[in-house]
Amino acid sequence: MCAVAKEIPPVWTTGWTEELSTGTWRSATPVHEERPSPCKNACPAGGNIPLWIQQVREGQYHSAWLTLVANNPFPAVTGRVCHHPCEVSCNRGEYDGAVTVNALEQFVGDLALKEGWPLPGPENNKDARVAVIGSGPAGLSCAYQLRRRGYRVTVFEAQPEPGGVMRYGIPAYRLPKEIVAGEVNRLLATGIELRTGTVVRGEDLDSLRKEFAALCLATGAPRAKVLPQFNPAGGRVISGLDFLGRVNRNDIPAIGRQVAVIGGGSVAMDVARTARRLGSQVKVLALEDGHNLPAQAQEVQEALEEGVIIRGGVMVREAAEEGGILNLTCDKVVLDPSAPPGVLKPIVIPGVSFQVSADTVILAVGQDPDLDGFPVRQGENRVIEVDHCQATSGAGIFACGDAASTDRFVSAAIGGGKRAVLGIERYLEGRGGNCGGEPVPDEVSFKEINTFYFPVAARVERKAADPVKRLQDFREARVALTEEEARAQAHRCFSCGHCLKCDNCYYYCPDMAVIRETLPEKLYGIQDRYCKGCGLCVEECPRGAIVLKEVRR
Amino acid sequence: MAYQFAEEKVFCSGHHACPGCNAALAIRYIVNTLGKDTVAVVPPSCIAIISGPQPLSSMRIPVYQTTLEASAASAAGIKRALKARGKDHVNVVAMAGDGGTYDIGFQALSSAAERNEDIIYICLDNEGYMNTGAQKSSSTPFMAYTTSTPSGKPTVKKNIAEIMAAHRIPYTATATTGYLDDLVRKVQRAKEMKGMRFIVVLIPCLDGWGVADHEGAKISRLAVQTGIFPLYEVEDGRKYTLNHGPQGIPVEAYLRRQKRYRHLTGEQIDEIQRMVDSDWEYLRTKFDS
Numbered sequence: 128m129c130a131v132a133k134e135i136p137p138v139w140t141t142g143w144t145e146e147l148s149t150g151t152w153r154s155a156t157p158v159h160e161e162r163p164s165p166c167k168n169a170c171p172a173g174g175n176i177p178l179w180i181q182q183v184r185e186g187q188y189h190s191a192w193l194t195l196v197a198n199n200p201f202p203a204v205t206g207r208v209c210h211h212p213c214e215v216s217c218n219r220g221e222y223d224g225a226v227t228v229n230a231l232e233q234f235v236g237d238l239a240l241k242e243g244w245p246l247p248g249p250e251n252n253k254d255a256r257v258a259v260i261g262s263g264p265a266g267l268s269c270a271y272q273l274r275r276r277g278y279r280v281t282v283f284e285a286q287p288e289p290g291g292v293m294r295y296g297i298p299a300y301r302l303p304k305e306i307v308a309g310e311v312n313r314l315l316a317t318g319i320e321l322r323t324g325t326v327v328r329g330e331d332l333d334s335l336r337k338e339f340a341a342l343c344l345a346t347g348a349p350r351a352k353v354l355p356q357f358n359p360a361g362g363r364v365i366s367g368l369d370f371l372g373r374v375n376r377n378d379i380p381a382i383g384r385q386v387a388v389i390g391g392g393s394v395a396m397d398v399a400r401t402a403r404r405l406g407s408q409v410k411v412l413a414l415e416d417g418h419n420l421p422a423q424a425q426e427v428q429e430a431l432e433e434g435v436i437i438r439g440g441v442m443v444r445e446a447a448e449e450g451g452i453l454n455l456t457c458d459k460v461v462l463d464p465s466a467p468p469g470v471l472k473p474i475v476i477p478g479v480s481f482q483v484s485a486d487t488v489i490l491a492v493g494q495d496p497d498l499d500g501f502p503v504r505q506g507e508n509r510v511i512e513v514d515h516c517q518a519t520s521g522a523g524i525f526a527c528g529d530a531a532s533t534d535r536f537v538s539a540a541i542g543g544g545k546r547a548v549l550g551i552e553r554y555l556e557g558r559g560g561n562c563g564g565e566p567v568p569d570e571v572s573f574k575e576i577n578t579f580y581f582p583v584a585a586r587v588e589r590k591a592a593d594p595v596k597r598l599q600d601f602r603e604a605r606v607a608l609t610e611e612e613a614r615a616q617a618h619r620c621f622s623c624g625h626c627l628k629c630d631n632c633y634y635y636c637p638d639m640a641v642i643r644e645t646l647p648e649k650l651y652g653i654q655d656r657y658c659k660g661c662g663l664c665v666e667e668c669p670r671g672a673i674v675l676k677e678v679r680r
Numbered sequence: 681m682a683y684q685f686a687e688e689k690v691f692c693s694g695h696h697a698c699p700g701c702n703a704a705l706a707i708r709y710i711v712n713t714l715g716k717d718t719v720a721v722v723p724p725s726c727i728a729i730i731s732g733p734q735p736l737s738s739m740r741i742p743v744y745q746t747t748l749e750a751s752a753a754s755a756a757g758i759k760r761a762l763k764a765r766g767k768d769h770v771n772v773v774a775m776a777g778d779g780g781t782y783d784i785g786f787q788a789l790s791s792a793a794e795r796n797e798d799i800i801y802i803c804l805d806n807e808g809y810m811n812t813g814a815q816k817s818s819s820t821p822f823m824a825y826t827t828s829t830p831s832g833k834p835t836v837k838k839n840i841a842e843i844m845a846a847h848r849i850p851y852t853a854t855a856t857t858g859y860l861d862d863l864v865r866k867v868q869r870a871k872e873m874k875g876m877r878f879i880v881v882l883i884p885c886l887d888g889w890g891v892a893d894h895e896g897a898k899i900s901r902l903a904v905q906t907g908i909f910p911l912y913e914v915e916d917g918r919k920y921t922l923n924h925g926p927q928g929i930p931v932e933a934y935l936r937r938q939k940r941y942r943h944l945t946g947e948q949i950d951e952i953q954r955m956v957d958s959d960w961e962y963l964r965t966k967f968d969s
């Protein structure tokens with residue numbers, strides 16, 4: 128503050144302009160506000176990405192991991208297999224390439240496993256018991272979030288080992304099984320009871336309801352779809368789920384030299400690349416044209432590098448066995464663009480049919496939940512109907528993951544598991560109402576980023592191992608970032624909407640109207656008396672952590 | 681990257697600069713860097729308005745309001761008087777507009793430089809007589825609208841930094857508000873030197889240029905990044921150092937954001953681009969030696 132007038136010889140000046148109030152001029156006021164980044168909004172697991180990346184940047188790896196696992200107990204898994212919509216929506220994508228969020232997540236996840244960091248357990252125990260059916264990412268995320276809140280949780284799992292698709296579906300060259308085991312065991316160690324080899328049937332729910340205060344169905348989508356053209360009885364036609372499951376159990380099936388994979392999604396790519404590693408020649412036949420496969424571009428790219436042949440715009444008309452070989456009669460097709468979204472309506476191009484022969488055909492044309500006998504309402508798409516809190520039509524029964532959604536992603540399953548806990552908690556506490564629904568501030572857009580403060584820096588991704596070497600075994604196909612690379616990449620994050628206490632707003636105010644407390648920690652405020660509402664602080668904030676709000680008088 | 685400036689709290693809130701004024705922003709860092717042992721000399725200009733409606737002052741230092749012709753002479757006289765009274769440690773800074781520097785106060789400035797008076801002279805260059813209603817000065821750029829050049833100024837901007845360097849004074853520098861760290865460093869450097877020190881600070885005038893209240897610093901950066909206003913310093917009129925130069929951004933990006941250039945045709949923009957390119961080609965050779 129300026130000194131009082133009498134300290135100065137009273138020549139011309141009798142005082143300081145500080146006694147004037149220029150704040151009355153303004154029609155808008157800057158407000159410091161934490162706002163969601165687009166990456167956070169896009170992450171199905173709801174991760175606070177700018178915060179944990181900031182912690183990585185500062186070398187606070189343990190804090191970064193704690194931030195991550197508040198929402199996602201499987202960062203080493205998602206850091207490998209997530210379809211990372213966070214990167215698609217990353218603001219830096221409009222500048223010099225999205226932040227490598229997924230690779231950073233793997234870096235933190237792997238470090239935690241290496242260091243053996245335990246997950247935080249409950250602060251105090253509650254009496255209520257909850258049963259979770261299924262130990263895939265959805266069920267385990269639900270169990271973990273329940274346990275963190277102190278509930279007593281029992282997970283029922285049909286298979287001998289927990290993990291669901293992480294354990295028995297996704298091939299080891301994308302997701303090493305010791306990574307899955309490490310993250311799953313760490314999660315169970317928070318005090319979750321697991322009963323493996325236990326199939327829960329619809330008729331068991333009544334008795335479970337007596338023992339447990341609430342149930343969560345997280346049974347996934349284990350039923351492989353079939354196609355009428357193929358006779359499922361013939362042992363030469365198998366499902367992708369069975370095939371991958373057997374390989375993941377080290378019970379390698381004999382598939383012969385020529386393998387045809389039907390389908391163009393992620394599962395088809397996993398099947399094809401697994402079959403290549405078993406030494407077969409592989410052709411993928413998909414309805415969609417080769418440039419528009421539902422599989423992620425990177426998976427397709429890696430499959431092609433590994434010698435998988437992909438033929439798009441193909442429909443198998445019939446399959447006939449002859450001398451131990453399957454002959455597939457195929458038509459060329461185009462997809463009807465007028466079909467409703469999600470529906471494939473192939474139109475056959477006449478006169479261009481051809482033959483493909485194979486020792487084995489592996490079908491990868493989608494999966495459905497297996498819910499026969501379960502007393503919960505299912506929608507048209509065969510998934511359990513749930514509300515915003517993942518509550519089903521059955522009282523006290525919740526559902527999440529593939530069983531309750533057609534968003535078939537690990538991160539979506541993790542997010543669903545957490546959401547179910549909000550619902551379960553409300554139910555157990557006898558509260559009504561909806562989950563979430565609180566208004567959140569607008570997300571930070573790229574035009575709110577002041578790129579002057581961010582020198583151009585190249586995006587660096589994980590490198591792929593040599594394709595020839597990749598085919599020799601099931602070792603991981605991508606090389607993790609080094610610590611140095613991870614730190615450098617973390618520095619690229621704009622921290623959209625998250626104040627880093629850089630002081631720019633404080634320094635750029637021509638009116639000294641932004642005030643900064645430094646103790647006990649840095650905190651910014653606006654002096655109403657002087658702020659003229661110019662918005663310079665908003666503009667000069669590198670990251671959209673201040674917004675200008677209209678003043679109503 | 682985060683700024684860290686050691687400010688002495690000389691400049692006060694409550695001054696009457698326009699919202700978002702970059703002159704006020706520059707003054708904050710000039711007087712707060714020079715500190716309390718400073719006497720300021722201010723001629724009629726926006727700076728005079730900002731220094732406070734009498735009898736209130738926005739600067740907690742003595743401020744002498746002189747005539748538009750006489751800033752450098754007044755400052756030199758004050759400095760000599762202080763020296764005679766054994767107060768050589770007190771900085772004397774003249775802060776004048778471009779009208780008061782390039783035009784009306786130029787005679788006094790040039791002769792103070794010739795005598796190597798021990799003062800700091802800072803021109804807050806908003807490229808026109810702005811507080812009197814945006815008339816042109818010899819600092820107004822080619823083709824810019826002012827109320828006295830309604831179809832654009834037909835002559836080019838006078839190059840005051842080169843003129844002052846040609847006086848072979850100890851220190852000449854260009855600066856602007858979008859590079860606060862650079863501005864503060866230059867003021868600090870000037871403070872630590874003796875003799876005539878001259879800094880011209882480009883100040884986007886929000887109203888006079890037709891720029892949004894929040895965009896001053898951004899526009900000033902574009903002036904640098906397009907090569908229109910390179911930031912550099914010159915010691916003894918000979919040793920040139922480039923601080924921030926053009927970054928290959930076309931001048932159009934700068935011109936199109938300002939209403940004073942609204943009337944420009946594509947050909948005129950091309951012409952300005954050629955002039956800026958050739959000025960830069962000439963200036964850059966000076967950084968080599």
Ligand SMILES: Cc1cc2nc3c(=O)[nH]c(=O)nc-3n(C[C@H](O)[C@H](O)[C@H](O)COP(=O)(O)OP(=O)(O)OC[C@H]3O[C@@H](n4cnc5c(N)ncnc54)[C@H](O)[C@@H]3O)c2cc1C
Nearest residue numbers: 261263264265285291292327346347528529535536537540
């Ligand atoms: C081959 C393959 C590859 C994939 N790759 C990816 C990928 O790269 N990235 C990605 O994001 N997503 C991928 N997905 C999708 C993703 O794996 C799923 O969306 C996710 O695993 C769903 O989690 P969930 O917990 O709902 O189900 P699941 O992982 O299927 O887990 C369900 C669990 O419930 C158990 N269970 C089922 N019924 C019962 C019962 N009645 N009683 C007891 N236990 C039961 C099952 O044994 C299983 O362990 C892939 C899916 C497949 C099939």
Ligand SMILES: Cc1ncc(C[n+]2csc(CCOP(=O)(O)OP(=O)(O)O)c2C)c(N)n1
Nearest residue numbers: 724725726748777778779780808809810811
């Ligand atoms: C000799 C003289 N002529 C004219 C004026 C009127 N006058 C006062 S301020 C001013 C404009 C000064 O322009 P500039 O120095 O660029 O400062 P700005 O207002 O742009 O900050 C003028 C013309 C004057 N005070 N003295």
Ligand code: SF4
Nearest residue numbers: 170205209211213538
């Ligand atoms: S879980 Fe997926 S979307 Fe979320 S941060 Fe990780 S990679 Fe991104």
Ligand code: SF4
Nearest residue numbers: 166217218620621623
């Ligand atoms: S720059 Fe950082 S905070 Fe912003 S969207 Fe990208 S990852 Fe998220």
Ligand code: SF4
Nearest residue numbers: 626627629630632668
């Ligand atoms: S300018 Fe810096 S200190 Fe101010 S709100 Fe933005 S990030 Fe925080």
Ligand SMILES: [Mg+2]
Nearest residue numbers: 777778806808
């Ligand atoms: Mg002027």
